[in-house]
Amino acid sequence: MDDDLIPLSALQHYLYCPRQCALIHLEQQWAENRQTAEGRLLHDKADTPAVELRHGVRTVTAMPLSSADLGIGGVADVVEFHVEPTGERPYPVEYKRGRPKAHRADEVQLCAQGLCLEAMFGKTVAEGALFYGQPRRRERVVFDETLRSLTRETIDGTRAMFISRLTPLASYEARRCDSCSLLDLCQPRLLGKAGHVDAWLKRQLQNED
Template sequence: MEDDVRLIPLSALQHMLFCPRQCALIHLEQQWAENRYTAEGRILHERADNLGHERRRGIHTAMALPLASEALGLTGVTDVVEFDESQQPTVVRPIEYKRGRPKSHRADEVQLCAQALCLEEMLDVSIKQGALFYGKTRRRKIVLFDDELRALTRRVIADTRALFDNDRTPPAIYEAKRCDHCSLIDACQPQVMGKQRSASRWLARQLQSLDE
């Protein structure tokens, strides 16, 4: 990886798959706002990060472990990594803490898989699965790092790299289910910006028709 290539935060992959505009607002424009959902998520992550290291029943648990991948240009910190030393070779499992419940999209799974890709490169191991722990259900959701998820994760990494290289924030597209609970809705203004975009397209079509 070239020294001047901008590293992609692991969290950006989740933002990218959820909404490219949100990803750009956070990681290109450095905008952030907190609401109840982000506050709950932050508190959940802080609890995980403050636990440090522990060993129990043959499992070494490491919290807030720094991650990086030179090959993929990724950087970040994982919530929890379990090293199951009762098995040989040692089984490595990344665990990510999330507020709420399992989602219909795969943004959380992509972020977790990217953590696994970093760990595989750093530790020279093969990681078959990890888990997402959701605050509402208080249960782990096992995530298999199969070929489909790995391919999706690499596509999202490539898309995020293209967004960073382009250094431009995508236009707003309002979707009530996605936008109304986003902490950046005031900064994004998807309803207003979306209408402006539609008006611009209408004006462009009118001008084109005059030239024909």
């Protein structure tokens, strides 16, 4: 993949937590926990390039995707090609561990795959699916204008951070941080407090003036 393209996975990381995205993609830091290990095992089959034809659907695993106009690229877990009167219709499927999330980070990553497929095949990709490991079923995701706009905004935000090469400051949120594999590397409790101390010191100095 072109080094100038923003990785599709970075979009999911950025929307979930910009600091996590920077630690992984700018500082090249990584740590594994139970959740990431489960996710890696779930992706094992999808990470092997292959083409399979079954019941009139051509399924491609580990398919490279890119959009030069959007400046994004990566590898799709699975792309199904459904036969229609006008030709084959691409349908991206992304594998995720756990359950459907309250945030839309997974949906944005999938929608970005759809935008890449549109650029590559010149056809509208109206939807895709997220396959979660615990319920072991697909969740249909419609690429409506709201999701497409959020995806483009996330691409712009991620690109701006990549260009700046600046890692955002830590900010601790229990629901988001405690399950993150980078918790020990990020140190949001400690560094978040340090930011509050700096702000307190600045206020004290201003009050003395």
